[in-house]
Amino acid sequence: MIRHLATICIGRFLLGVAAGMLNVACGKSIDETAPVYLQGAFGAVTNLGINFGVTMIMLLGYILPADIEG
Numbered sequence: 001m002i003r004h005l006a007t008i009c010i011g012r013f014l015l016g017v018a019a020g021m022l023n024v025a026c027g028k029s030i031d032e033t034a035p036v037y038l039q040g041a042f043g044a045v046t047n048l049g050i051n052f053g054v055t056m057i058m059l060l061g062y063i064l065p066a067d068i069e070g
Contacts, residue, residue: 019050026047
């Protein structure tokens with residue numbers, strides 16, 4: 001486990017940047033590939049899926065044990 005606060009903060013920052021870039025890249029990809037009448041539905045489902053995934057990862061972090069060494 002990482003014991004340095006600075007390392008955790010840098011990791012969280014990088015995760016946020018990556019998630020933001022993924023949201024933008026998926027939106028642009030859908031605009032270029034999906035038919036016009038389906039773009040709204042595809043965009044909403046993609047953003048919901050990404051946000052749900054990030055939320056689940058953060059919630060799963062709460063169930064991990066605080067101290068593995070015991």
